[in-house]
Amino acid sequence: AQKVTQTQTSISVMEKTTVTMDCVYETQDSSYFLFWYKQTASGEIVFLIRQDSYKKENATVGHYSLNFQKPKSSIGLIITATQIEDSAVYFCAMRELSGSFNKLTFGAGTRLAVCP
């Protein structure tokens, strides 16, 4: 069964710094897809970035990038030049390629506070 673990419950950083949020996963599949989502204070969940397991290059979108370490089953989210509006809860998620039940399994989330 697939499992996603985010051990950091909350992080606080100063504005304009870089932050890394950790995520480790468990899967029996050789092919899978990893996602990061952001939930704002209003409750809205927004897709940020994705990493396909068969790709060696780390994905980058805007000021979000990933640190994909496949041997460690780890997919860290890096936010550079953080802004106040980056304050939110960040969820790591995984979907396996196979499996009878198509589902996106989420981690417990990491709450990020960006301080001025």
Place this chain on the structure above:
Amino acid sequence: ETAVFQTPNYHVTQVGNEVSFNCKQTLGHDTMYWYKQDSKKLLKIMFSYNNKQLIVNETVPRRFSPQSSDKAHLNLRIKSVEPEDSAVYLCASSAKDRGNTEVFFGKGTRLTVV
């Protein structure tokens, strides 16, 4: 910009009542979902549905049932609510039902059972 619309935003009801939440997506997606988010922010899938197949998470109580009129709509009915049903219910959709497709979420319906 939101393209998955949920109503109502909030609902308060008493134990034993029946409730129904609506969801519509305007993305032309083939697959829709319902997720439950508890007070600790844990997100768990309840249903996955496309025009061919409904897949139910085996942990979902039978009092929950999805209802779909077409691929753009997936409502959620709870037959007889219980206190543990208090949560935020999130509707979502994706272009495909597998692979690297992104999932788009609505803003959620917060249910409080008193």
